[in-house]
Amino acid sequence: MLSTMQDVPLLISRILTHGSTIHGTSQVTTWTGEAEPHRRSFAEVGARAAQLAHALRDDLGVAADERVATLMWNNAEHVEAYFAIPSMGAVLHTLNLRLPAEQLAWIVNHAADRVVIANGSLLPLLVPLLPHLKTVKHVVVSGPGDRSGLADADVQVHEYEDLITGKPITYDWPELDERQAAAMCYTSGTTGDPKGVVYSHRSVYLHSMQVNMTQSMGLTDQDTSLIVVPQFHVNAWGLPHATFMTGVNMLMPDRFLQPAPLAEMIEGEKPTHAAAVPTIWQGLLAELTAKPRDVSTLGQVTIGGSACPPSLMQAFDKLGMRVCHAWGMTETSPLGTVARPPAHAVGTEEEFGYRLTQGRFPTSVEARLTGPGGERLPWDGESAGELEVRGPWIAGAYYNGPDSEPLRPADKFSEDGWLKTGDVGIISPDGFLTLTDRAKDVIKSGGEWISSVELENALMSHPDVAEAAVVAVPDDKWGERPLATVVLREGASTDFEALRTFLAEEGKIAKWQLPERWTVITAVPKTSVGKFDKKVLRRQYAEGGLDVTQL
């Protein structure tokens, strides 16, 4: 029996129309580095998005679901692209300007982007790429920056403002299938080619509703959100779409992501909310310590991307900025969990512990834990397993180019279609997730999992240890066992037995998890973004390059 409800698709054009009419006076404020930031109302953004869509279709010939890429900072024009491109039926492809040049070129070619809209300040990055881009016919430039590098390029070059000027300020947005592609984002995996995640109108719409629910960010039109998380990074956590649903004002830092201008924009524009990764907040905290400013309006800070250190959370609490942890990934749109403590913990000693977890799953994200043998593990706050998730804004495949079938690698998707997150963690009976390790780093010992991160944190709390990395090494009896690689502080002497005892006593590590294999190294190898590069250590061990003591 079918319902008698109207069959109305969930489309991004609806969010745009709503935001630019009912919340037409809300503002997108873009930092310019000058005395006055640039201000544009949602109504103006809506009108200009319509103009951009006309220009893309009529002047640049963008048709059907062709891809239009952006190489842009967070600013009003990027918001216009966010809405114009999917609303007209094309696909927004946000390019991560932090990626190595050859990866960027690979991604643009893989997505077959027809147009790139770029900020003038990013042309030094784009120009050297252009000879390698096979499908790009047009470059549209917006904002300040030297254009001279484009003179010899084999593409048509347009000025953003010239392109849209005089175009009609409304557009008859097509009634699309809500499952059609709206936007795409590539994950920068450490191994293999980057993988494309393609969001649908449906997934973006539902995700935006979730962001506005009280369990998530829960902002209103009385709020201003400082969106530091880049628009090229998982849709800026869905904030540009979500704010258009509720009229939340956006404060956009453009290229001014350094601590000093961030502190300045908080003091000057008085945002009530901000969203960024922990590194940004570390820098901001140092800046505010060195040069105090009035940041009292900023009551809520969403932190994701990686776990927020407890000390940072406490430091922000003291400044009146309440940190709220969230977890997600490119494949999860990204809202997977948000750490709002449950009612019974609010105001009690338990509260801080809840805030340190990754958070609780919303209704639309189903979660399960899979153990080392593929078995389902209970939500008992103790059993660690790989987190798998399912839901309408969770990826079920990767994009494999315009003419190929979607990719469903078995290490990323279960047979029944769930996303394997690659994260290992525990879930409490009331649904709070705590991540303990990456699946590739966890030590699989006798059918149980040992968290490398837990051992590392315990080791690094010892006064003699400067850094420590723990990796899995093959073991005849147990399958795998942990190898502890330790960087000692200057003047400290090697006493593995003492460290092992410390782990058991002070680190509260279970006896069966204690490493037998130990080695001292001069520094932990790091990736380009500063994470421990455990691949290198595992290879050194395999090749016999480490001097290992067996206890």
Next chain:
Amino acid sequence: MLSTMQDVPLLISRILTHGSTIHGTSQVTTWTGEAEPHRRSFAEVGARAAQLAHALRDDLGVAADERVATLMWNNAEHVEAYFAIPSMGAVLHTLNLRLPAEQLAWIVNHAADRVVIANGSLLPLLVPLLPHLKTVKHVVVSGPGDRSGLADADVQVHEYEDLITGKPITYDWPELDERQAAAMCYTSGTTGDPKGVVYSHRSVYLHSMQVNMTQSMGLTDQDTSLIVVPQFHVNAWGLPHATFMTGVNMLMPDRFLQPAPLAEMIEGEKPTHAAAVPTIWQGLLAELTAKPRDVSTLGQVTIGGSACPPSLMQAFDKLGMRVCHAWGMTETSPLGTVARPPAHAVGTEEEFGYRLTQGRFPTSVEARLTGPGGERLPWDGESAGELEVRGPWIAGAYYNGPDSEPLRPADKFSEDGWLKTGDVGIISPDGFLTLTDRAKDVIKSGGEWISSVELENALMSHPDVAEAAVVAVPDDKWGERPLATVVLREGASTDFEALRTFLAEEGKIAKWQLPERWTVITAVPKTSVGKFDKKVLRRQYAEGGLDVTQL
């Protein structure tokens, strides 16, 4: 180009599973009239919903999308039925216990209900109906009440608790199409047969998300919601579903809807939110005035169903209960608008004016105004037209029985599928709706509309006028013109010229809208629910039964 997102349907079973695990400790508290109310956790509700589904399928043979009706107050068992019936794939049909018996029987037969779950206290209403119910095979009785009337009934009778006891507390909920019917509700139209609105899993799910958005009720698991609006009245405005998404505690009054027990449950259980129609609040206010109680926890009160008089809103403000207006109807699930003032008005003199409007449309509800000649009218805060709406939780048809096509009467649905609400109003440029009349009561004069309600309110503000009703009567020149029918206060004398002058001067009615036809009546005829019955006045005029003075 299709997205790579998972294709996960939006199902009520997901809301149930989420609420009964992640929010398992939240509570449904049901008033019993005794010292202690009855308390049941969401986890228990979830387990019992699974048991009910097993019983309905295995013991009562409910299959596929058969209809299971409820004739129940707001209580924990009704919440169990709300989740069990749609989650198993059947259709929940909530029966409005305020309807006349013959209408109820007609509705049950039209929906072809197979089972009725009834509260024991409502058997006096159900028992006389049973001989007229053609499809009902089973009656399930829950809660106190004399069962003896069922002894001779030609149906199988079951005790709710006996039926579910011992059944498994989990159920493998089927993966349904999200557009499948989940629940149905009949509108009690004043003319013609009642019309069935059939909600889908998709519409209920999206509506629940909206209720939890900050623009709407925006509650959290720290809240307790006193749900006075009946579960048989448009799904209790979506609250039972929405609370399971966020862990909001429910306080259910069962049959104790009188002012005294309501005041008692507010004082005793300290809800932070309540939802009801204005009449309930009028009664509660009188009760609190006569016998003050501590109602200080109740910060937010959602009022819908009909407009809240300004005086009532102000009186509640003084008690610390902030009234929030909402507008909707059975056909809109019901959330159509919510009157949260825009940021710029908060704390200003404008704020109260915004709160008196019907409110602002959420992203998923598109609205347009259609004028007397079918033309689209602007959102200028002045042009009055019939409100038409479109969206994923808005009806596009009526149910026409198990074997017939859906009904799309032209006076209820536009050719392009929008719902004609039958309400006439204006919309401000920032999307706030103010309803001025019902379409059937508006006076269509020379291609413009005159609001009967506006004229009545202005007339009733004159000291000599006790009551006044204004109806459209045929006019050769203008098509229709207003007829003012006035009930004078005791001792007042008839002076229509003075009233007309008063309308123009004090009532600020435009000259062309002033009535020429006047009559004095002894009382305005009323419908069974106390509304002005203008049909009677129109008929009396047509039959020459009124003594009309022409000015």
